[in-house]
Amino acid sequence: MALVTTTKGEMDESLLEKKEGSVDNDNESTTWVEYWLDGELVHRSAHVQLKQSVMLSAEAASFN
Amino acid sequence: MANTQAMSTSFMGKLMTGTHNFGTGVARATTAADTFYAALLLASGTFNASSSNYTGTIGSVTMSGEVSGTGYTAGGVAITGSPAFVAPTATNSSVTAGVAFTTPSNSITYTSVTLATAFDAVMIYNSTQGSAGAYPAVSIHTFGSQTITAGTFTLTMPSNTTTTALIRLATT
Numbered sequence: 268m269a270l271v272t273t274t275k276g277e278m279d280e281s282l283l284e285k286k287e288g289s290v291d292n293d294n295e296s297t298t299w300v301e302y303w304l305d306g307e308l309v310h311r312s313a314h315v316q317l318k319q320s321v322m323l324s325a326e327a328a329s330f331n
Numbered sequence: 332m333a334n335t336q337a338m339s340t341s342f343m344g345k346l347m348t349g350t351h352n353f354g355t356g357v358a359r360a361t362t363a364a365d366t367f368y369a370a371l372l373l374a375s376g377t378f379n380a381s382s383s384n385y386t387g388t389i390g391s392v393t394m395s396g397e398v399s400g401t402g403y404t405a406g407g408v409a410i411t412g413s414p415a416f417v418a419p420t421a422t423n424s425s426v427t428a429g430v431a432f433t434t435p436s437n438s439i440t441y442t443s444v445t446l447a448t449a450f451d452a453v454m455i456y457n458s459t460q461g462s463a464g465a466y467p468a469v470s471i472h473t474f475g476s477q478t479i480t481a482g483t484f485t486l487t488m489p490s491n492t493t494t495t496a497l498i499r500l501a502t503t
Contacts, residue, residue, distance in 0.1 A: 272443065272481050272482070273481050273482045274445070274480060277367075279343060286465065290475050294473070294474065295474045295475060297474065297475055297477075299477070300482075301480075302417075305413050306348055308480050309480065309481065310480055310481050310482050311478060311479055311480040311481075311482050312479060312482030312484065312485075313477045313482075313484050313485070314484075314485045314487065315474045315475075315477070315485070315486050315487065316348055316489075317449045317472060317474065317486060317487065317488060317489050317497065318486040318489055318495065319489065319495070320432075320434075320489060320495055320496050320497050320498060320499050321470045321497070321498060321499070322469075322499040322500070322501055323499070323500045323501070324500075324502065324503065325335055325338050325343060325500055325501065326338060326502065327338040329336060
């Protein structure tokens with residue numbers, strides 16, 4: 268029996284409708300999971316794997 | 332043989348560790364790494380390269396444009412690990428180019444939160460070299476819009492390499 272933390276407290280996963288999804292692009296690889304009870308969203312978690320960095324480019328200027 | 336105009340790659344690495352100072356700097360109490368935080372930003376926000384500071388108060392007052400909700404503390408979470416950021420590395424790629432880089436050692440996790448208003452970015456900022464209302468920002472990283480309901484939001488970092496590290500200073 269797996270328990271899920273919800274807006275209504277800990278609930279048995281078997282009582283809930285589970286929805287999962289994912290996004291994968293150049294910037295991120297993301298997964299999410301939702302649990303619904305009688306049409307109400309009672310849990311949503313997400314995991315974002317960042318792929319890109321921010322870069323500062325530097326330059327040594329020339330005298331001529 | 333000839334000399335080659337270039338930015339010293341080691342210079343970029345030492346910028347990351349506070350060796351160089353061309354202006355009015357800060358008096359460091361220790362040689363230890365600073366502490367950095369990660370605050371989540373609302374999708375309706377307009378944060379960008381001109382965002383210089385985290386302007387809230389850690390633990391008590393959220394910044395305008397920052398998320399709020401059950402289980403979320405103003406200012407976000409401290410970036411933790413031993414060390415929190417991988418020791419900066421500076422690597423030459425040619426006689427004129429190189430890169431200095433670092434990445435948080437661990438994922439950044441917001442546990443048991445409800446964030447009902449969509450957010451799509453995180454601001455990393457320095458909590459050591461600042462004070463309430465003006466903690467200096469490091470970077471802003473965007474991702475697809477999210478909400479969290481009685482759940483956990485986890486940000487996993489890219490690999491700490493010359494091309495993917497979260498923060499890179501580079502010459503080409």
